[in-house]
Amino acid sequence: MRPLLILVFYVCSCLGPARAPSSDKAVVQVSEPGDAFQRGLTALKENRLEDAFTELSTAEREHPDDARVHNFRGILLVRMSKFAEAASEYQEANRLDPLLEDAYRNLGFLRWTEHELGPARESLEHALKLSPEDLFAHYYLGRVELDAERYDQAFHELELSHQPVPDDPTFLVQAATGYVALGRLESARNSLAQLVNLSLTEAQSIHVASLLLTAHENDSAISLLKKLNSTHSPPGETWAAFDLALAYLLSRNYEEAAEQAHVYADARGVGHPDPQTWSLMGIAYAHLNREERSLNAFRQAANLAPAEEEYWLNLTRELMELNRYPEAMTAVQSGLAASPKSYALHLRLGATFLAAGRYAEAENVFRELVAAGDPLPTGYVGLAQVLLRTGRAQEAASELGDAEKTLGRQFLLSYFRGLALDRAGKPSESVAAFREAVQQNSKSAEAHLNLGKMELAASHLNEAIAELQFTLRLNPGDRQAKRLLSQAYRRAGDTKNAEKFAEASREDPVANEDSLVGDFIVPQWQTPPKVPEK
Numbered sequence: 001m002r003p004l005l006i007l008v009f010y011v012c013s014c015l016g017p018a019r020a021p022s023s024d025k026a027v028v029q030v031s032e033p034g035d036a037f038q039r040g041l042t043a044l045k046e047n048r049l050e051d052a053f054t055e056l057s058t059a060e061r062e063h064p065d066d067a068r069v070h071n072f073r074g075i076l077l078v079r080m081s082k083f084a085e086a087a088s089e090y091q092e093a094n095r096l097d098p099l100l101e102d103a104y105r106n107l108g109f110l111r112w113t114e115h116e117l118g119p120a121r122e123s124l125e126h127a128l129k130l131s132p133e134d135l136f137a138h139y140y141l142g143r144v145e146l147d148a149e150r151y152d153q154a155f156h157e158l159e160l161s162h163q164p165v166p167d168d169p170t171f172l173v174q175a176a177t178g179y180v181a182l183g184r185l186e187s188a189r190n191s192l193a194q195l196v197n198l199s200l201t202e203a204q205s206i207h208v209a210s211l212l213l214t215a216h217e218n219d220s221a222i223s224l225l226k227k228l229n230s231t232h233s234p235p236g237e238t239w240a241a242f243d244l245a246l247a248y249l250l251s252r253n254y255e256e257a258a259e260q261a262h263v264y265a266d267a268r269g270v271g272h273p274d275p276q277t278w279s280l281m282g283i284a285y286a287h288l289n290r291e292e293r294s295l296n297a298f299r300q301a302a303n304l305a306p307a308e309e310e311y312w313l314n315l316t317r318e319l320m321e322l323n324r325y326p327e328a329m330t331a332v333q334s335g336l337a338a339s340p341k342s343y344a345l346h347l348r349l350g351a352t353f354l355a356a357g358r359y360a361e362a363e364n365v366f367r368e369l370v371a372a373g374d375p376l377p378t379g380y381v382g383l384a385q386v387l388l389r390t391g392r393a394q395e396a397a398s399e400l401g402d403a404e405k406t407l408g409r410q411f412l413l414s415y416f417r418g419l420a421l422d423r424a425g426k427p428s429e430s431v432a433a434f435r436e437a438v439q440q441n442s443k444s445a446e447a448h449l450n451l452g453k454m455e456l457a458a459s460h461l462n463e464a465i466a467e468l469q470f471t472l473r474l475n476p477g478d479r480q481a482k483r484l485l486s487q488a489y490r491r492a493g494d495t496k497n498a499e500k501f502a503e504a505s506r507e508d509p510v511a512n513e514d515s516l517v518g519d520f521i522v523p524q525w526q527t528p529p530k531v532p533e534k
Contacts, residue, residue: 044076052076067097074106101130105137112144120144139163151178169198176211188215202528206243218251239526249284258284275304276523279314283520286318294318306338309345310521316348325356350382362386377412384416393423411440415447430454445474449481461492
């Protein structure tokens with residue numbers, strides 16, 4: 001159903017005695033249209049579309065240069081579902097009178113309903129240049145930007161329109177999605193609170209549930225999916241049961257996730273195994289530290305879909321977490337046998353060799369990735385880590401510098417180059433690299449920590465204190481940052497703060513800088529099958 005709010009408003013408010021264009025707006029001076037125009041407007045207002053078409057066509061023949069007649073013919077043609085002809089009429093009105101704001105607004109609205117977002121934006125922006133206070137133009141420009149996922153602009157225009165929020169699921173889902181993307185979680189919750197009381201399609205229900213989880217409204221998300229699952233007969237056999245298990249997983253209710261995944265797997269039976277369900281089960285059991293059950297589930301997923309790299313990645317991640325490197329190598333090689341061109345599996349093979357201390361094999365894997373023109377920094381970082389582990393810090397720094405020439409400056413490259421330069425005995429260059437890293441990713445506690453450490457070594461006490469304080473804002477439990485801060489304050493003569501940050505002289509936890517494994521790949525939401533259009 002096409003949204004016609006602006007059309008209805010325009011017709012009801014503007015029909016009546018026609019006004020001649022004011023002299024400051026009209027490009028072409030024409031005589032006042034006669035009775036045919038007035039009869040056409042009356043018929044349009046009374047929804048007598050054929051009569052309106054006859055009269056307005058007559059008016060257009062009598063006054064071909066009157067932009068208003070073309071504009072109203074455009075409105076009528078939209079009502080008659082003749083959209084291409086309507087667009088032509090609006091364009092002709094714009095040509096005849098470039099200052100006729102109504103025609104630009106109406107054309108923008110029409111382009112929006114046809115999902116031609118670029119042309120719609122252009123027409124509505126033109127309308128607003130002519131009439132900045134046009135609330136409907138602001139509103140529909142906001143809807144255009146919402147469809148285009150340009151959320152900052154969308155909400156700005158919608159707020160300027162002063163229009164009430166429509167009680168429409170499609171709009172509210174888009175708005176909630178935009179608020180979540182911008183981190184405006186309270187606004188997202190307000191939209192979602194409206195949505196849960198509306199009648200939603202199954203696909204909308206899944207989207208709303210995912211947004212509720214992102215907004216930390218876990219109970220509401222699970223309640224919505226339970227309700228959706230209960231509408232299927234029998235419950236537990238359809239995609240909705242899988243999505244309920246996924247919701248439990250994403251809300252960190254791992255016991256329920258595993259149990260619901262089992263319910264779904266059992267309901268499908270032996271003849272319809274689903275690798276996603278077993279993968280989900282494996283992730284849940286991994287978080288519950290049920291190691292063998294987790295590995296068995298991941299193996300089942302990989303065996304069911306050997307050509308899908310994500311299942312091998314989850315299996316090898318868990319094996320590496322358990323320090324079972326020979327099994328991880330066997331698994332990743334099985335994955336590569338099924339998907340020999342998988343970048344992720346080649347990277348995982350290098351990471352497995354690296355973690356197992358088989359540096360020569362790891363170096364070969366990473367060098368092959370780099371030689372093949374790795375478009376990501378990960379292969380270069382893997383190679384640099386091998387070189388650092390084998391005492392070749394300067395070579396590592398050179399490799400990362402070459403990577404920056406190829407890929408441009410990126411956080412991972414700058415960060416690891418800072419580590420390499422430090423170990424190569426080049427502190428000033430290391431400081432410069434870490435400064436680049438924090439500019440590229442100001443939220444990296446590790447980068448700020450290392451920069452603070454290097455500033456302290458260079459006796460730049462104020463700079464060191466600032467970086468280490470920032471590290472603690474990002475990671476309040478960082479013991480190394482506290483110990484370094486204690487040293488910095490003591491050297492600065494501030495014994496009170498030195499004592500405040502002093503910590504027991506126990507060994508720091510192992511840094512995470514060498515990890516190439518990453519998190520599990522969580523399955524995607526399943527959606528209802530599309531109903532064929534009649």
